Each structure stands twice: as structure tokens, then as C-alpha cells.
Amino acid sequence: MVNIELSRFRVKEGKSKVVDEWLAFLNENIEETLLTLDREKMYVENIFREKLNGEEFLYWYSIQGKGGQQVEESDSWVDKKHLQYWNECIDNTFITKDLKPSVIMIPNNVRHIMA
Numbered sequence: 001m002v003n004i005e006l007s008r009f010r011v012k013e014g015k016s017k018v019v020d021e022w023l024a025f026l027n028e029n030i031e032e033t034l035l036t037l038d039r040e041k042m043y044v045e046n047i048f049r050e051k052l053n054g055e056e057f058l059y060w061y062s063i064q065g066k067g068g069q070q071v072e073e074s075d076s077w078v079d080k081k082h083l084q085y086w087n088e089c090i091d092n093t094f095i096t097k098d099l100k101p102s103v104i105m106i107p108n109n110v111r112h113i114m115a
Contacts, residue, residue: 001065002043004101005064008057011091015089041065041066046062
């Protein structure tokens with residue numbers, strides 16, 4: 001069984017340049033970042049960015065197995081830096097929008113690997 005999520009988070013006003021740094025940091029350290037995903041049983045994780053009506057949002061799309069380590073429990077320097085960026089940039093006063101999948105299209109051979 002996997003958990004599939006698409007969540008929207010609002011960026012704090014004035015933090016767009018820090019978001020640029022954050023996303024660049026993740027891309028520049030992608031090999032170390034991918035190592036952290038294994039511990040989290042995170043099969044797929046993507047971040048999308050949108051500016052809408054003068055506000056900026058980040059969207060997380062993920063497919064995660066059960067029983068993985070939470071990012072907050074990680075000792076990885078990449079995860080610690082990632083959480084620092086999160087705390088600086090994500091507006092916790094905004095009610096997160098979680099979208100639910102209506103159709104899940106994962107081929108059986110891929111689904112079998114995730115189980």
C-alpha cells in the first residue's frame with residue numbers, strides 16, 4: 001500500500017528569492033537528497049511552483065510507502081537544511097490544500113515494486 005499526495009503550501013510574502021535558493025540547494029545536492037528518500041520510503045517526490053493572484057505557492061507531489069522515516073527525524077544535513085528553508089519560507093497560517101487522487105495510474109509492474 002502506498003500513500004499518494006498532492007499538497008499546496010503558500011510561500012511567505014517576500015520569500016521568493018529564498019525559495020529560489022531552496023530549490024537550487026535541492027537540485028545542487030540531488031544525490032544526497034535522493035539518499036534521504038530511501039529512508040523515508042519515498043518513491044516519488046516532486047516540487048512544483050506557482051504564482052497565482054499575487055501569491056506564491058509550492059506544491060508537493062509524492063508517492064510514499066508505509067513506515068518510512070519522517071523528515072523531521074532525519075540526521076541528514078540535507079534534511080536539516082531543507083527544514084530550515086521550510087520554516088523560513090512556508091506560511092503556516094495558510095490552511096494547506098491537500099488534493100486527493102481521483103484516478104491512480106501506476107502500471108502493475110511498478111506498483112509491485114512499491115509494495
